[in-house]
Amino acid sequence: xxxxxxxxxxxxxxxxxxxxxxxxxxxxxxxxxxxxxxxxxxxxxxxxxxxxxxxxxxxxxxxxxxxxxxxxxxxxxxxxxxxxxxxxxxxxxxxxxxxxxx
Numbered sequence: 001x002x003x004x005x006x007x008x009x010x011x012x013x014x015x016x017x018x019x020x021x022x023x024x025x026x027x028x029x030x031x032x033x034x035x036x037x038x039x040x041x042x043x044x045x046x047x048x049x050x051x052x053x054x055x056x057x058x059x060x061x062x063x064x065x066x067x068x069x070x071x072x073x074x075x076x077x078x079x080x081x082x083x084x085x086x087x088x089x090x091x092x093x094x095x096x097x098x099x100x101x102x
Contacts, residue, residue: 016064026055030080
């Protein structure tokens with residue numbers, strides 16, 4: 001094996017590792033944001049959606065991931081999507097009667 005091939009393998013391994021960390025951080029970010037989003041129209045939900053999309057986009061690009069780890073990450077992606085689907089479209093706003101002290 002040539003030195004260049006070995007260098008490329010090491011570089012690919014580092015890239016895969018960095019991508020994995022990035023995907024995990026985006027998923028963590030998405031979970032944190034979706035937990036505080038009140039509606040799907042909120043800015044926090046939009047950020048959670050972006051984190052979900054980024055993780056979903058980067059995951060297939062990680063070539064050196066063993067199948068067990070890939071399945072674990074994919075399960076987290078599905079869990080995030082499920083939690084996002086449970087966020088209401090609109091907030092339940094009920095009018096509260098005003099009380100006036102006399």
